[in-house]
Amino acid sequence: MSLNKLTVAALFGLASIASPAIADEKPTLTIYTYDGFSSDWGPGPGLKAGYEATCNCVVDFVGADSSIGALRKAQLEGDTTKADIILGLDTSVAAEAAATELFAAHGADLSAVKLPIDYTSEQFVPFDYGYFAFVYNKETMPNPPTSFKALAGMKNDIKIALQDPRSSTPGLGFVLWGVAAFGNDANELWGEIAPSILTVTKGWSEAYGLFLEGEVDMVLSYTTSPSYHKIAEENDNIEAAIFREGHYVQVELAGVLKSSNQQELAQGFLQYLVSQEAQAIIPTTNWMFPVIELAGGLPEGFATPLATEQTLLLDDATVGANTKAFIEKFFEEIK
């Protein structure tokens, strides 16, 4: 490549970035979310197209590094934020988010919503959910543990990868899972599992990468993770280990900011978010369960929701008040 071509490429890049989108008369609905949601592979593009078809508006997803990052961005921007909706917060930070008093009552009709566990909130609309679980490869691991107790007994015979609860949603989910299943005895559990923990990564991607590379036998992920491998890769070997003690559920939420001057559009989007059309997009883009019963059912090969008695969830208030203490205990035990 000659230097000239390089320059042309650079200028081309500049031009494509500098030219602003053609001004539109339609109002813009700005949604802050986590990057994975708004990326090409996520549900963002499909939801944008779907809502734009009816709303006579432009939907603009803005991806931050994490859902909590999206919330922090809106907080830092204060009254001048462009965001109308924050999407992707989950049940582990709902209390914290509600405490900011930035969110308006959602006003959506959620009669069709069917979660495996009771979850009601004035401000937040649930739009998908998943269960934390350890994922394994049945070719290399024919006999996975069937409970936390069994896992704890395996010590050095098994290596698992976890995520840091301070920087990763599943990581935090794991800590809450232990507390929900064992209460105060969670400390003991963590101590017993400690020898099996190969490493604690910053984010989900690194830990999952370790699993795919064969460095660990199991990785903390979701019961829906195998669905990706079955549906997109036609690989039936990846499975989620179902534990007797039950599985902690993560419900993802969306809420409208009080500061938004597009209240009606934003409320409309939340209602759209729990519609058949929008929910049908969720399973194979976000790889989570839809919150309503899909008319066409779940895609073939997709995981099935667990029974209510297998579902664990701590209430928002408990989580909000104790998360830090739980995390500290967890680290103390696994050191």
Place this chain on the structure above:
Amino acid sequence: MQLWVRTPKPSSKSSLKKSNNSVWSRFGSGATSAHITTRLTLGLLIALGVGALIGALLAIIWQAADLFGNSSTSSTDLWHLLRMSSIQAGLSVLLAFATGGFTAIALSRLYVPAKPLILAFLSAGLVLPTLVVAFGLLSIWGRSGLINDINMALGGDRLPISVFGLHGILAAHTVLNGSFAARVFYDRLQAIPNTSLKLGQSLNLSGWQRYTILDWPVLKATMPGLGATIFLMCFTSFSVVLLLGGGPNNATFEVAIFEAVRLDFDLHRAALLAASQLAFCLLIIIPTASLKSTSLMVGGTQTYLWTSRSFSKSTLSVGLVIMLIAYASPLLIIVWNGIDVAIIELVQTRRFVNALTTSIFVATTSATLTLLLALTLAFARADLVYKASENANNVIIRTVLNAPVFAYLAMPSIVLGLGFFLLARLLGLDTDEVGIYVVILANALLALPLANATLGPPVEEISAKHRKLMRSLNLGNWQRITQIELPLVRKQCAYIFALGFSFSFGDLGVIALFGTNDFTTLPWLMYRALGAYRSNDAGMIAAILLIISVFSFYIIPKLLGGKQNA
């Protein structure tokens, strides 16, 4: 033993006085203090600008904290973190120097086929996203890595080694930084004049004597800047440490800061943590920044190869092959794993083309900026040598010129991101629109310490060696630059451009808060693919990144580096 003509030590009072009366003192007045010349002014402006930026980023976070007033506690044991990070970074520097020094010496003493390609490879590891290299390392040394696979195919058991723990972190850092150190050292060894080599050969110096008399002085000159850069990069290394660390014992400041910024939203603590990391790193930075490079040789291109004798030749050859395999295997396996027929489909997708275009734009502008900043700083420091005054002010000025550049490296990226975001808002800028310019600036500043470490020593040497000549010709500033200095460091400039180019392909971490939807870079696309289960796509992008990077280290020096510099 003295194998080249030493430039007279610039210490005599009379020469100092003479210089004071010359054209460079046009700003000057004080008889004893260093004169502030145009070069120095520009250099100081840049250095102080970077310093002010760091200060502003911290201050604005501190100030924003008052708005939210969350206060929290953390169980993070700061001293433990400082100790662990220091040990890890210190060992990483030693290993990088030892392996890099050996590799450079072996390369300079042996006839090696495809040297330019090997040299291009030696810099490539450093500029890849560190996570990619860590996974490359696992593909070789991991439980299901190549070595275990081969071993088990041969009927052996799984090796009882694990790459997780401190040694894993060190191995990854050595692959990343040792190969880079080898590249920089090799460049310096190439600057030893032909005449010195021939003289040494005729004197029948042993391999060891050659090392102590010829090699060590030039290697030594590069070590402070290079060492400080590597130390800081390892100290703040985040994803590698967490991935290979094997648990929270090896956690870093970054996680603690992430916790403060994201989970607790306690910005006071975030600013304090960042400031304490910075303060600690300054203990390393300031002593190194005040040093001047004392080597006396100038970067002419060596054309003479003094090959080693048979015994040391075979030792060196074996060692070199082992080192090159160790350095290159984690990278080669990335290419091997990533090359797939699906790559043809991938490179045609809109998202790939967009990401590539943006990356090239970011990399080109950012590398240009890095080069300009590094040259200005190097010229300013060279002026201190040129004027040859050895007073205390010079040490201070040298420190002021160097320290901020390194200090930027000591800033955690999440704090940089937060600070830039708040700063942009304070300045009334639309964060959606300025994101890409922030990326360019942030990347340019991130590559600057490396550029500084590469360019600083040769430019200072030029002043030391050609000082008398330049003075007697009464060259003006501009003439000095265009006729003496630039032509002599053209090769280094080309290398720095390649370095900046590959380095700045675009980690977007720093604009996480700006919103990144309108543009994506290749590394970002790779992370997205990883986060969306698409490890195949991520693997292919990693391979493409590596190929582009090797290619640019191979081709840019050819394009920009002048004729003799293949």
